Amino acid sequence: MNRKRKFSKPFDICHSIMYNEFPEEYLEEIGVPGKFVKKINRRVHLKNGTDGVMDSAFILDPDNEILFERVAACVEHISIPIGDVKLFKLGDYDIQLVADEHLPTFLVVASHHTRDKSLDTLIRSPSDITRPYFLDLSLENICERLNRLKKIINNNQHLSVKNALNLGIIPLYAPRKHAIHITKEVVELYLKTVDDLDEKMEYCLYSVLSILTDAYFEDEKEY
Structure with missing residues (x-):
């Protein structure tokens, strides 16, 4: 039996959170x-x-x-x-x-x-x-974003606002059959860089990732 999700329309909510907090940067970054x-x-x-x-x-x-x-x-x-x-x-x-x-x-x-x-x-x-x-938000596009973000974070480089927003964009637009694997990778990247994010960005991404993990994962113990 599937568990009850905490959020209705989780994907629309995540889109709205990023758009409301960073409208110019979010729109530009998704193309x-x-x-x-x-x-x-x-x-x-x-x-x-x-x-x-x-x-x-x-x-x-x-x-x-x-x-x-x-x-x-x-x-x-x-x-x-x-x-x-x-x-x-x-x-x-x-x-x-x-x-x-x-x-x-x-x-x-x-x-x-x-x-x-x-x-x-x-x-x-x-x-x-x-x-x-x-917009072009295909699996190829999402994988390119993920690889670019990994390089920036693993090299301890500063994340711009648009780069940081990809921590929400990537799992939001990941094709559903790849979403769990991609979201796990993104959460690991988020945890590596969270201390370097300003309060507004940290809250935005924490909210988005919390909603998406609830939407994608069947067992709460997985995350």
């Missing part, structure tokens, strides 16, 4: 293009008559590579591929961002799942199309 400006309203009026909440919503200035003007953006963390229900909800987010900010929109999906596993285009009319931008 969101553009320049973070400010947080904006996350509440959404859904077409089914209920209200919803985006995982994160903000204004981005252009980077002149992917974004060429200021946009109203959101990042949605997903732990399963996008189906009809989620795609239509993203469409509602798109409409809400336009209504609130009167700007072009940019919807971003953050997940270990690749675009090819999800429904990725919602066409409401020939000129009204929602097509989310998928």
